[in-house]
Amino acid sequence: MKDKCAELWQRLAAALKPQVSADTFKRWFSTVELVDATDTRLTFRVPNNIYQFWIESNHMAALQAAIMTAFGAPREVKFVFPGNSGEAREEAVVSQRSETSDETKSSGSALGLNPRNTFETFVVGPNNEIAHAASLAVAQAPARTYNPLFIYGGVGLGKTHLMQAIGDFVWRKKKSTKVLYVSSELFINEFIDAIQHSNLVKFRKRYRQGDLLLIDDIQFLAGKERSQEEFFHTFNTLFDGHKQIVLSSDRPASEIANLEKRLVSRFEWGLTAELQPPDTETRMAILRMKARAMQIKLSDEIFQFLANRIRSNVRRLEGALMRVASFASLSGKELTHDVVEHLLKDILQEEARHSITIEQIQRRVAEHFDLRLADMTSKRRPANIAFPRQVAMYLARELTKASLNEIGDAFGGRDHGTVLHACKLVRKRMKEQDSLRQTISFIDSSLQR
Amino acid sequence: MKFTVTKEKLLEGLQQVQNVVSTRTTLPILSNVLLQANGKEVRLTTTDLDVGVRGSFEADVEKSGATTLPARRLFSIIRELPSSEIHFDVDGKNTASIRSGQSFFKILGLPEEEFPPLPKFEDAKVVTMRQKDLRDGLRKTSYAISTDETRYVLNGVLFSFKENKLTLVATDGRRLAMVDIELEFPRSHEADIIVPTKAVTELQRLLSDNGDIKVSMGSNQIAFDLNNTLLVSKLIEGNYPNYKQVIPSEAKERVTLERETFLNSLRRVSLLASDKSNSIKLNFSKNNIDITANTPEVGEAKESLPVAYKGRDFSIAFNPEFLMAPLRALTEDEVYLDLIDEMSPGVLKIQTPFLYVLMPMRISS
Numbered sequence: 001m002k003d004k005c006a007e008l009w010q011r012l013a014a015a016l017k018p019q020v021s022a023d024t025f026k027r028w029f030s031t032v033e034l035v036d037a038t039d040t041r042l043t044f045r046v047p048n049n050i051y052q053f054w055i056e057s058n059h060m061a062a063l064q065a066a067i068m069t070a071f072g073a074p075r076e077v078k079f080v081f082p083g084n085s086g087e088a089r090e091e092a093v094v095s096q097r098s099e100t101s102d103e104t105k106s107s108g109s110a111l112g113l114n115p116r117n118t119f120e121t122f123v124v125g126p127n128n129e130i131a132h133a134a135s136l137a138v139a140q141a142p143a144r145t146y147n148p149l150f151i152y153g154g155v156g157l158g159k160t161h162l163m164q165a166i167g168d169f170v171w172r173k174k175k176s177t178k179v180l181y182v183s184s185e186l187f188i189n190e191f192i193d194a195i196q197h198s199n200l201v202k203f204r205k206r207y208r209q210g211d212l213l214l215i216d217d218i219q220f221l222a223g224k225e226r227s228q229e230e231f232f233h234t235f236n237t238l239f240d241g242h243k244q245i246v247l248s249s250d251r252p253a254s255e256i257a258n259l260e261k262r263l264v265s266r267f268e269w270g271l272t273a274e275l276q277p278p279d280t281e282t283r284m285a286i287l288r289m290k291a292r293a294m295q296i297k298l299s300d301e302i303f304q305f306l307a308n309r310i311r312s313n314v315r316r317l318e319g320a321l322m323r324v325a326s327f328a329s330l331s332g333k334e335l336t337h338d339v340v341e342h343l344l345k346d347i348l349q350e351e352a353r354h355s356i357t358i359e360q361i362q363r364r365v366a367e368h369f370d371l372r373l374a375d376m377t378s379k380r381r382p383a384n385i386a387f388p389r390q391v392a393m394y395l396a397r398e399l400t401k402a403s404l405n406e407i408g409d410a411f412g413g414r415d416h417g418t419v420l421h422a423c424k425l426v427r428k429r430m431k432e433q434d435s436l437r438q439t440i441s442f443i444d445s446s447l448q449r
Numbered sequence: 450m451k452f453t454v455t456k457e458k459l460l461e462g463l464q465q466v467q468n469v470v471s472t473r474t475t476l477p478i479l480s481n482v483l484l485q486a487n488g489k490e491v492r493l494t495t496t497d498l499d500v501g502v503r504g505s506f507e508a509d510v511e512k513s514g515a516t517t518l519p520a521r522r523l524f525s526i527i528r529e530l531p532s533s534e535i536h537f538d539v540d541g542k543n544t545a546s547i548r549s550g551q552s553f554f555k556i557l558g559l560p561e562e563e564f565p566p567l568p569k570f571e572d573a574k575v576v577t578m579r580q581k582d583l584r585d586g587l588r589k590t591s592y593a594i595s596t597d598e599t600r601y602v603l604n605g606v607l608f609s610f611k612e613n614k615l616t617l618v619a620t621d622g623r624r625l626a627m628v629d630i631e632l633e634f635p636r637s638h639e640a641d642i643i644v645p646t647k648a649v650t651e652l653q654r655l656l657s658d659n660g661d662i663k664v665s666m667g668s669n670q671i672a673f674d675l676n677n678t679l680l681v682s683k684l685i686e687g688n689y690p691n692y693k694q695v696i697p698s699e700a701k702e703r704v705t706l707e708r709e710t711f712l713n714s715l716r717r718v719s720l721l722a723s724d725k726s727n728s729i730k731l732n733f734s735k736n737n738i739d740i741t742a743n744t745p746e747v748g749e750a751k752e753s754l755p756v757a758y759k760g761r762d763f764s765i766a767f768n769p770e771f772l773m774a775p776l777r778a779l780t781e782d783e784v785y786l787d788l789i790d791e792m793s794p795g796v797l798k799i800q801t802p803f804l805y806v807l808m809p810m811r812i813s814s
Contacts, residue, residue, distance in 0.1 A: 021792035021793050023789060023793050024793060048690060048691050049690045050690030050691050053620075054622055054695060056622065057622030
């Protein structure tokens with residue numbers, strides 16, 4: 001980071017020199033130090049406040065022009081000097097701590113990692129213990145255990161949290177490790193940018209010289225052929241160089257439509273870990289942990305209520321907790337069942353909507369296979385009707401809490417054996433045919449939405 | 450409390466203190482003036498909690514006492530009174546009866562106890578100087594004070610007591626004015642303090658050409674004692690920027706200018722400086738300065754000023770207002786303008802220790 005800043009400053013200084021007089025440069029800019037550089041902001045350390053006042057008042061135009069020349073885009077400029085406000089003080093403390101001072105401060109932002117996302121703050125339950133254990137193993141010994149690590153799961157279940165925790169852990173252990181955390185969208189954008197400005201070499205250098213590459217939401221690569229190709233080569237280079245790769249997605253690699261086979265097979269090479277929605281106990285644990293972190297005190301009853309009623313994802317759980325807590329602190333009223341229920345009306349409604357009914361499944365399946373809803377319950381059983389019906393039964397078994405008998409009844413009074421047979425058959429066929437597996441997961445996800 | 454006073458004396462007394470009166474009405478008592486009648490005089494005090502002023506006037510005090518009355522209202526009443534003799538009578542409920550000729554006014558006041566007392570200056574560092582010196586010094590610097598509230602340390606004048614010298618500095622980031630005043634004081638009294646704009650303005654009003662002023666510096670406040678008037682003010686907390694950094698070390702060219710001629714030329718030419726760029730150009734050539742300004746779609750102005758100049762030809766642009774401000778404040782006949790090049794600051798100097806650094810504007814052509 002320090003080297004990078006020094007290098008950036010060299011470039012900037014070169015662009016700045018022609019803009020100001022020699023005396024001005026020597027007087028005002030020779031002692032300036034670039035301490036932090038992000039894509040939007042440059043932070044300069046100056047010896048004292050006169051530098052800030054004078055540069056801001058007189059040399060801002062020249063500085064911004066130089067920034068444009070050096071980096072091609074304007075940046076926000078910030079000054080810090082010893083003794084001013086929080087930031088500088090923090091910096092002073094940090095610089096006493098170790099020689100890697102500037103890096104410590106800029107860690108999170110520079111790497112794009114959220115400092116709150118660590119293994120310590122991750123609540124482990126049966127739903128995510130494999131993913132957690134695998135992530136921890138990868139973090140402790142990058143590129144030696146599971147490479148690549150592929151984490152998948154629905155929204156708000158902790159994919160990003162785990163990935164960032166790996167990045168944070170590895171980086172903390174050895175500060176010289178090059179950790180690169182990006183979303184696949186950023187990867188694609190940077191790639192496009194690199195093509196446009198024909199500096200692919202720089203782009204490749206950035207991605208292929210990391211020690212740990214974390215790519216979030218890899219499913220967005222789907223359908224982007226050039227990006228996939230680029231990523232394929234990046235992947236190979238890193239893999240061959242024994243560098244750790246961690247990927248996350250909202251579905252298994254094989255179910256990402258329009259993703260090249262060679263990528264799918266590579267993604268499945270290492271370990272694939274699934275994150276599932278947390279069970280009630282885990283949700284309770286998450287709530288308690290969050291409440292502690294936010295310094296909120298709530299009764300067990302409220303925790304129980306939230307954990308029971310909000311099942312779908314952790315982010316929503318957190319939002320609900322926040323809402324309840326802020327209501328409590330703002331209004332000062334006592335939190336009763338009714339109050340909370342009223343407060344979370346919209347979230348609870350949303351949750352309720354997520355309990356899927358058999359009828360919804362039938363409708364959705366009929367629609368997908370282009371049948372009439374009546375076909376789902378009719379006695380007719382030509383193959384083009386019978387199979388979709390069996391798929392619907394399978395989904396009903398998977399997605400609802402209905403018993404075999406109830407499902408049978410819903411499908412025109414069939415007995416439980418028929419339903420059981422349908423489930424077995426569909427499961428077997430899913431193993432054999434990737435296309436069917438994709439179809440069903442597609443219907444599944446459209447129902448979950 | 451009961452006293453009789455002439456209209457002139459009372460008006461003069463009120464004028465000294467009434468500017469401090471707070472316009473914010475968060476605390477009603479702050480818009481009042483404290484009147485304390487005792488012996489042969491009545492003391493007047495106003496404060497806005499940051500700055501406070503105490504003055505007095507002579508009066509025939511019949512019964513001593515104290516009260517507070519709305520300052521602005523009192524002032525406008527007294528100013529309009531027909532006769533020159535005014536009788537004041539305040540009862541126990543702080544109701545003041547003012548009688549003058551055929552006029553009678555009754556104003557409701559607030560009890561004295563509610564009025565915030567002015568801070569005490571016990572073990573403060575005391576320096577005595579001539580009023581004239583301080584008045585000149587402040588006149589030469591105070592126009593450069595910054596009004597940008599985000600740079601609060603610049604919202605005042607730096608009083609730097611160092612090495613038997615009082616240095617006054619004001620800057621707003623584009624220009625800087627500095628004056629040195631020779632002064633004797635013990636080593637232990639060395640200090641750097643920032644006196645806020647409001648106190649500086651009030652102080653300039655109170656200072657006269659004769660007499661001494663006693664400056665008492667407390668830990669976070671300052672008092673200026675001008676014999677019969679006292680001004681106290683909080684200080685701006687924080688470190689004043691290292692102004693020396695701003696002052697160019699050497700000059701390449703120096704021109705000597707007649708202050709008034711130069712100022713008049715600038716004033717005329719600046720009439721055609723555009724509001725937008727607001728710059729005025731000085732074009733130097735042998736023994737001549739062409740002062741030019743132009744506003745697109747309006748017109749242009751040019752004035753030649755013969756000077757003794759033998760350096761290279763070059764042009765430099767300044768904000769006309771910033772260039773004229775020190776010329777107005779100075780009284781000397783001759784000023785020196787030191788320049789390096791078109792991008793480096795210009796420095797205005799006079800015979801006595803004074804310095805005005807002004808950043809040039811970019812010449813767009």
